[in-house]
Amino acid sequence: MAYEKFKRTAVRIESPALSLVPDGRIVLNAAAGRILIEARVKTVVLLWDEPTHRMALKATSKGDRDGYAVSLGDHSASVRAKSFITHIGWNAPRRETMPATWNQSEKMLEAMLPPGFLKARPSSRGSAKARAET
Numbered sequence: 607m608a609y610e611k612f613k614r615t616a617v618r619i620e621s622p623a624l625s626l627v628p629d630g631r632i633v634l635n636a637a638a639g640r641i642l643i644e645a646r647v648k649t650v651v652l653l654w655d656e657p658t659h660r661m662a663l664k665a666t667s668k669g670d671r672d673g674y675a676v677s678l679g680d681h682s683a684s685v686r687a688k689s690f691i692t693h694i695g696w697n698a699p700r701r702e703t704m705p706a707t708w709n710q711s712e713k714m715l716e717a718m719l720p721p722g723f724l725k726a727r728p729s730s731r732g733s734a735k736a737r738a739e740t
Contacts, residue, residue: 620637621637621705622634622635622637622638622641622705622706622707622708622715623635623637623638623703623704623705623706623717624638624663624703624704624706624715624717625701625702625703625704626691626696626698626701626702626704626719626723627701628698628699628700628701629688630686630687630688630689630691630692631684631685631686631687631688632652632663632684632685632687632690632691633682633683633684633701634682634683634684634685634706634715635682635703636680636681636682638683638706638708638715639678639679639681639682639683641708641715642676642678642683642715643678645665645708645710645713647665647676647713648668648675648676648678649665649666649667649668649670649673649674649675649676650663650664650665650666650673650674650676650685651663651664651666651670651672651673651674652664652674652685652687652690653714654690654693654694656694658718659718659719659720659721659724660716660717660718660719661694661716661717661719662709662714662715662716662717663676663685663714663715664712664713664714664715665713665714674686674687674690694719694724695724695725695726696719696723696724696725697723697724697725698723702720702723704717704718704719704720705717
């Protein structure tokens with residue numbers, strides 16, 4: 607009987623990375639999870655910079671009303687953030703992974719999202735102005 611060698615489809619990444627998943631989760635790889643564990647981060651606020659397509663998970667206190675709990679596992683961490691993903695206009699048909707960087711002084715994990723998966727959103731100023739006029 608001849609065996610066929612299975613070729614891995616996923617590669618272990620030793621540097622921090624995050625993935626946006628169509629079901630509304632932000633998933634961190636093991637390297638990013640270890641950073642959050644070492645920094646004792648259990649709750650984050652989600653930050654978005656639309657002009658640069660950058661997002662960040664910034665440590666916050668458990669009592670922060672805008673905070674999201676970080677679910678920490680052995681090999682990854684995740685944040686349930688469907689409303690955030692919808693808010694930024696993320697529209698990828700499958701999981702997309704981006705490199706992330708840890709900003710120690712701000713206790714913040716940052717990543718740049720590929721603009722090809724972001725739908726154009728109406729200006730928040732324009733829509734607020736339109737609401738104020740009605």
